[in-house]
Amino acid sequence: MSSDSSTVHEKAWALISLDRPDEAVKLFYEAVALDPENAITHCGLVAAFIECDEPERALASADKAIALDPEMDWGFRQRSEALLNLYRPEEALTAANEALRLDANGTGNVP
Numbered sequence: 001m002s003s004d005s006s007t008v009h010e011k012a013w014a015l016i017s018l019d020r021p022d023e024a025v026k027l028f029y030e031a032v033a034l035d036p037e038n039a040i041t042h043c044g045l046v047a048a049f050i051e052c053d054e055p056e057r058a059l060a061s062a063d064k065a066i067a068l069d070p071e072m073d074w075g076f077r078q079r080s081e082a083l084l085n086l087y088r089p090e091e092a093l094t095a096a097n098e099a100l101r102l103d104a105n106g107t108g109n110v111p
Contacts, residue, residue: 015027
């Protein structure tokens, strides 16, 4: 992650913490523009979209994160959350199980 992207990314997470997810979405998109191959930034978009009650967009961002880094459990955790918000529990369980498989020690492998 470039330093510019990292700064924007951190500000976006702060906005989510401040319950300002609409603004966070805009900043995460800026971070994606600066570093489009960063799976973590796409996971940030998932969190912001869920807070904005936009589970379809959250799912699309989770799928993008998984495509970029299929070994990162966080993408599958985020996918599971988006699917739960879409009332698709069976698919959510599949995604959650994949996250657990990738993180068998429970330590999280988010870089």
